[in-house]
Amino acid sequence: MTAKAGEVPTSAEGDQLRRRLLEGQNRDGGWPYQPGFARQTSQKSSWTEPTAWALLALAARNQDPRDPAYGTGCSWLLNKQRPDGGWAPHPDVDTTTSVTSLAVLALSQSPLRGDALGPGVQWILRHEYQETPALERFAYRLLGASPPKAPGGSPWFPGTAAWIAPTAMSVLALSRFVNPASAGIPERTQLRSAIQRAQRYLLSRRCRDGGWNHGGSAFRSEDAESYPEMTGIALLALPDEPNAPLQKPLSLAAAFLNRRQPAGALSWLQLALLKHGRAIPPSGAPPVCRNYLDISLRLIALAGVETGNPPRFLVA
Amino acid sequence: MTRRHFFFGSLALAACSRAPRARRYNVSVVRAASYSSDLVSLIRRLIAGHGVAVAGKSIVLKPNLVEFSSHAPANTHPVFVAAVYEAFRSLGARHIRIAEGPGHRRATLDMAYDAGFFAAVPGFENSFVDLNLDDVSRTPIRNPASSLSHIYLPNTVLNCDLLVSLPKMKTHHWAGATLSMKNLFGVVPGAVYGWPKNVLHWSGIDECIVDLNTLFPRQFCIVDGIQGMEGNGPILGTRNAPGVIVAGSHPPSVDATCCRVMQIDPNRIGYLRLASRRTGWSSTLVDQIGENIRDVSTPFALIPAFRELRLNGA
Numbered sequence: 001m002t003a004k005a006g007e008v009p010t011s012a013e014g015d016q017l018r019r020r021l022l023e024g025q026n027r028d029g030g031w032p033y034q035p036g037f038a039r040q041t042s043q044k045s046s047w048t049e050p051t052a053w054a055l056l057a058l059a060a061r062n063q064d065p066r067d068p069a070y071g072t073g074c075s076w077l078l079n080k081q082r083p084d085g086g087w088a089p090h091p092d093v094d095t096t097t098s099v100t101s102l103a104v105l106a107l108s109q110s111p112l113r114g115d116a117l118g119p120g121v122q123w124i125l126r127h128e129y130q131e132t133p134a135l136e137r138f139a140y141r142l143l144g145a146s147p148p149k150a151p152g153g154s155p156w157f158p159g160t161a162a163w164i165a166p167t168a169m170s171v172l173a174l175s176r177f178v179n180p181a182s183a184g185i186p187e188r189t190q191l192r193s194a195i196q197r198a199q200r201y202l203l204s205r206r207c208r209d210g211g212w213n214h215g216g217s218a219f220r221s222e223d224a225e226s227y228p229e230m231t232g233i234a235l236l237a238l239p240d241e242p243n244a245p246l247q248k249p250l251s252l253a254a255a256f257l258n259r260r261q262p263a264g265a266l267s268w269l270q271l272a273l274l275k276h277g278r279a280i281p282p283s284g285a286p287p288v289c290r291n292y293l294d295i296s297l298r299l300i301a302l303a304g305v306e307t308g309n310p311p312r313f314l315v316a
Numbered sequence: 317m318t319r320r321h322f323f324f325g326s327l328a329l330a331a332c333s334r335a336p337r338a339r340r341y342n343v344s345v346v347r348a349a350s351y352s353s354d355l356v357s358l359i360r361r362l363i364a365g366h367g368v369a370v371a372g373k374s375i376v377l378k379p380n381l382v383e384f385s386s387h388a389p390a391n392t393h394p395v396f397v398a399a400v401y402e403a404f405r406s407l408g409a410r411h412i413r414i415a416e417g418p419g420h421r422r423a424t425l426d427m428a429y430d431a432g433f434f435a436a437v438p439g440f441e442n443s444f445v446d447l448n449l450d451d452v453s454r455t456p457i458r459n460p461a462s463s464l465s466h467i468y469l470p471n472t473v474l475n476c477d478l479l480v481s482l483p484k485m486k487t488h489h490w491a492g493a494t495l496s497m498k499n500l501f502g503v504v505p506g507a508v509y510g511w512p513k514n515v516l517h518w519s520g521i522d523e524c525i526v527d528l529n530t531l532f533p534r535q536f537c538i539v540d541g542i543q544g545m546e547g548n549g550p551i552l553g554t555r556n557a558p559g560v561i562v563a564g565s566h567p568p569s570v571d572a573t574c575c576r577v578m579q580i581d582p583n584r585i586g587y588l589r590l591a592s593r594r595t596g597w598s599s600t601l602v603d604q605i606g607e608n609i610r611d612v613s614t615p616f617a618l619i620p621a622f623r624e625l626r627l628n629g630a
Contacts, residue, residue, distance in 0.1 A: 161517075
């Protein structure tokens with residue numbers, strides 16, 4: 001599918017965003033979330049999530065892997081891998097979290113990844129929730145709620161409830177290794193069943209309007225509306241099958257794009273519609289990219305819109 | 317034991333057993349019928365009245381910004397925040413940041429734009445810090461009430477001289493009421509803990525509220541009770557307009573006063589009870605300044621699960 005002329009942002013937008021992204025790279029190779037204030041002397045420090053997305057944005061735009069900006073970014077990420085195989089959100093944080101999926105996803109596109117991916121994938125698998133005990137399920141049913149550590153779901157932070165975004169990101173990361181199998185990566189049947197469990201979790205957490213919000217329990221929030229960005233993220237992680245119950249969320253995603261959306265939500269929705277072969281409504285003026293995450297997501301979405309397909313690394 | 321030993325020993329015992337005089341806290345309640353009132357003058361008087369040192373200080377204003385939706389007053393009103401900003405600026409603050417880290421949505425600045433902050437606060441974007449994405453420092457929690465031994469907090473709030481909590485007066489479907497103490501959930505960084513900041517729920521909501529407040533002993537709270545939210549707050553509730561501003565330097569006392577305005581029993585709010593148990597503070601140790609509570613109290617609707625919170629006799 002190719003978007004019609006005038007319906008997509010120009011490549012000038014992409015060029016400008018790419019320049020901004022490269023200017024924002026820290027000297028250590030990583031990216032901060034946001035630039036520091038002009039009057040502040042210290043630059044903001046590098047974080048795992050914006051670094052991973054910046055590398056994915058560069059990969060989506062066919063960045064030469066020998067380019068120093070890309071190479072030092074990959075090195076930063078590789079150097080921050082923890083002994084348990086995963087990544088912490090920031091080098092000063094002492095806990096490995098769901099950002100591991102993003103680091104694995106980003107490094108899966110890099111020839112510089114070495115043998116980092118196997119332990120990363122293992123960490124993701126270890127933190128996908130398994131079956132909830134029957135008694136616990138019964139207790140939650142009495143309360144009119146779903147178990148927070150539902151099978152297939154992944155938490156943002158270890159030991160807490162499962163949520164839509166980290167679960168969807170784990171699906172996207174694990175999907176990179178299903179075919180063909182790579183060295184150090186678990187059996188593809190194990191990966192496939194983990195992905196399917198996670199996708200079932202995503203389908204079970206839809207809002208009444210057919211989309212997704214952050215994934216909160218229905219208890220006392222049964223009328224909560226879905227969020228555009230989460231609807232886009234969840235749709236990207238779900239299979240494009242004729243019988244999949246995605247007609248309603250896809251229609252909702254298209255409807256969301258009839259309103260002005262923040263850069264992140266716009267990007268996720270466009271990528272989701274592209275992935276499922278839907279037309280993208282005109283987006284109007286380019287959105288304001290308020291931080292490096294916005295810039296990266298916008299670059300990835302623009303690459304998808306320009307080619308008519310989302311980048312392969314975002315297809316489950 | 318000699319008679320002299322017995323005499324002085326008894327005297328010492330009596331001195332030790334005498335209860336220390338409990339500290340009392342001032343809380344102001346003032347009327348403000350609408351956001352078009354002269355809020356700057358009113359808030360300046362509140363700050364001065366409480367003897368808050370402002371000149372030369374670094375101030376962080378922490379409003380409550382939770383959703384895009386404008387059909388119900390979920391967010392601290394941008395005009396209210398603008399008035400507080402101007403009041404602190406005019407009193408000589410060295411620099412002022414407005415900072416927030418919403419719990420569910422990541423597009424913080426876009427939410428602020430939709431909520432009207434860009435229009436209401438001159439140069440908003442240059443003074444705003446998204447606390448979800450700020451650089452952080454590991455902060456130990458001494459004698460925690462929650463199961464957390466430490467927490468990562470944004471440097472912007474850790475390094476300021478005064479944290480000014482600007483909550484919306486709202487009911488809350490888990491905590492009963494969300495006011496100045498609960499407002500500190502917004503300083504916990506999503507970049508570390510996620511959206512929502514679910515670690516706080518798993519470690520005990522009431523306990524984390526109390527722990528976070530012990531980490532910020534220098535606070536001034538100004539509650540936007542001009543329009544509040546009742547029912548299924550903090551997002552899905554409906555408008556209620558008591559037309560008041562509540563202010564003070566002691567968050568539990570400010571919150572207890574707000575509860576009385578809302579006709580909620582502060583002694584049945586879990587985090588206030590916990591604060592009381594841990595510090596010896598009591599909701600009876602509040603000295604009211606300004607309006608009489610009876611004259612401004614407005615019943616806030618409660619969801620069925622929280623009907624027992626209603627203030628007796630209300």
